[in-house]
Amino acid sequence: QEQLVESGGGVVQPGRSLRLSCAASGFTFNSHAMHWVRQAPGKGLEWVAVIWYDGSNKYYGDSVKGRFTISRDNSKNTLFLQMNSLRDEDTAIYYCARDRERISMILSYWGQGTLVTVSS
């Protein structure tokens, strides 16, 4: 059974860093691009980043470009999001999601999310 489990969320002060992880199981991890998507409290979905199935390409949303870094370890079936220079507006639930194919930009399965709260 397919599963995505995010971890690493918590309360962090503005300007600090946090690293999120997403442990994948139940599918061939290295055959799918992976995404991070966030949702601020009471708001809609905002795409954060994507990484190709082999890690060869990475793209970012405009609001996180230059501050966040997506990466993956295919040997450990794990996706990461390194978040630096955090701001109040980065407060959100962060979801990892599996792409439907190697690279299709269709987010076919989502984890349950991890909450990040940026506050002093």
Added chain:
Amino acid sequence: SYVLTQPPSVSVAPGQTATITCGGDNIGGKNVHWYHQRPGQAPVLVVFDDSDRPPGIPERFSGSNSGNTATLTISWVEAGDEADYYCQVWDSSADHVFFGGGTKLTVL
């Protein structure tokens, strides 16, 4: 930045048909995907590539896309369909995924 415009809310009685639109500049030239999200839960893909359904999604969910508007249609609406619905595209010219603002479907 590619803007996707959805109505904030749509209301429909059980058994009726719900139509949720997603407007964008020449969106008909892109592949549109739809997700629903029940309160407190993660989003779920319900339609991809304009009109295809993932396994397990009822035939009541259908989609179309032409010109400047993509549409998600839910036939024979049930109480369990009440959720927020989001459209999504990939803009290859910007290497960026865009979501619509979401539509809250209320089943009366």
